Amino acid sequence: MKKRILFVHETFGRMAGAxxxxxxxxxxxxxxxxxAFxxxxxxxxxxxxxxxxxxxxxxxPFDGPPAETSRRVRxxxxxxxxxxxxxxxxxANPVLETLVAWGGPLVRMEHDHDIYCMRSYKYSPWNRRICTRKAGPCCLFPCLAFLKRDRARRPLGISWVSYRRQMRCIALNRRFSAMFVVTAYMRDELIRQGFAPERIHIFPPIPAPAGQTFSSSFSEANRIIFAGQIIRGKGLDALLRSLTLCRQPFRLTVLGSGSHQxxxxxxxxxxxxxxxxxxxGFVPFEQxxxxxREATLVAVPSLWPEPIAxxxxxxxxxxxPVVGFDAGGIRDWLRDGETGFLxxxxxxxxxxxxxxxxxxNKSEARRLGEQGRLFVNREYAFEPYIERMRQTFAGMIGAR
Structure with a gap:
């Protein structure tokens, strides 16, 4: 008989990377x-x-009355x-508290900064600088992280975040059997937050094999691609300002949509x-x-600390090849001079x-691109990744 795994997640259906x-x-x-889910x-x-x-x-209802939520989870x-x-x-702390009390193996896949950052993105909306502090009193001052930008809240566009609830969330997650993270940067961030290093495993979100791929023509169109959500932390505005300094002709194609568009x-x-x-605008993944096919490079100008991008x-x-800022986990795959420029x-x-x-220098762009293809196919191969995940789960279940 197969062992059973219960997935727990906020959303049923497609939404974003998680x-x-x-x-x-x-x-x-x-x-x-x-x-089960x-x-x-x-x-x-x-x-x-x-x-x-x-x-x-x-x-x-993760946000229901705590006692009722706990009863439903049980x-x-x-x-x-x-x-x-x-x-x-x-x-949701009532959900996490009930799972911890259950007593069986608990694994967390940490896709972003939600559990230890009150704003969830580890950078200041005021000056756009990346936060490198451990969660604690500094979240209240000078960070003022209890004030979170929320465009749905009118008229001020901000919402209140509970410091006590966030600290409780961190404490509960420290009691998980294992934490899966997507990059070495995320591993180091959890260690900074007091998580046991031996419980942290790196599992980047490797996409399934896409079948036959191709090489770009690196055409004279000099096409630059930006692909992703157009939100402030993704830095499209910084890329636009940077492009005013370029001497070469170019064509920037922005694939995506969002609040900063x-x-x-x-x-x-x-x-x-x-x-x-x-x-x-938004382009479906398969398109x-x-x-x-004719791009010369992809720009990743993120200003917030990307878990991986x-x-x-x-x-x-x-x-x-990719040109991107050194923000968060990007350096795990963007190797300067090997897969592009960091x-x-x-x-x-x-x-x-x-x-x-x-x-x-299209020959240089092609060379870096081919090196990048070799790098990602070697370091981010899907089958070894999924097999290691299976073995990790089986080992934790067997040790119960």
Missing amino acids: EQNIQVTAPHLKQTFDL MYWNRSGKAESDFEAIFPDSFQV AVLDKVSPDLVYVHKCI AYCERLAAELGLSDRVEFP LASYY TIGLEVLRYGL IPWMDLPAMAEKIDHLLA
Whole structure:
């Protein structure tokens, strides 16, 4: 009889990277384990895919009255009788407290900074600087992290975050049997927050093999790609300012949408770049490759500390070099001079210089792209990744 794993996650269906990671890995884990799913909300996207993977799914109001939430979680545990619980995104303390009290093996996949940052993105919205402190009183002052930007809250656009609740969340997560993180940067961040190093395992969100890939034509169009959410932390505005320093002709294609898009469109016009920047909007994942066919490079100008920035792994598989800021976990895969160029954080002239260099030297761009393809296929191969995850789960269940 197969052992049972209960997934716990805020969302049922596709939403962003965390859900994509579940959708990619769960079918392979299902070959070894029986799977069930406990969630809070439904996304309305690709829910049928999740239903096929998780025929046993249970909705629980993570934000309900604590006693009722705890009762509902215990009922799911009793019904599923899991051998291991695998938590993805969930910072609801009543849920975590009930899982810890359950007493079985608990594994957390930490996709971002939610459990130890009151704002969840480890950088200041006021000056955009990356936070390097351990969570504690400094979150109150000088960080003022109890004030979180929330555009849905009117008229001020901010919400209140409980310091006491965040500290409790950290304490509960420290009691998990294992923490999975996506990069060495995230591992070091958890160690900074007081987590036991021996319980931390690096499992980057490797995409499933995409089949046949291709090499770009590196055409004379000098196309630069930005792909991702257009939100302030992704740094598209910094990229636009950097491009004003470039001497080579270029065409920037912005693939994505988000709350910062209107601002960036206005900024492109103010900087005189409107005729060289296009905003096609959101592009489905399966259509992105068509934009890579004539690109020369991909820019990853993130200013917040990216847990990993999976777009980098994706484009390296297509033999495209990357130019990006040294922010968070990006340095795990963006090896300076090997897979592209790693730029000191917010150094706009340096970014412009390296972009110019690749636009003017297509043979160098092609060489870095091919090295990147070899690197990602070697270091981020899917089958060894999923097998190591299976073995880790089996070992934890067997040690129970």
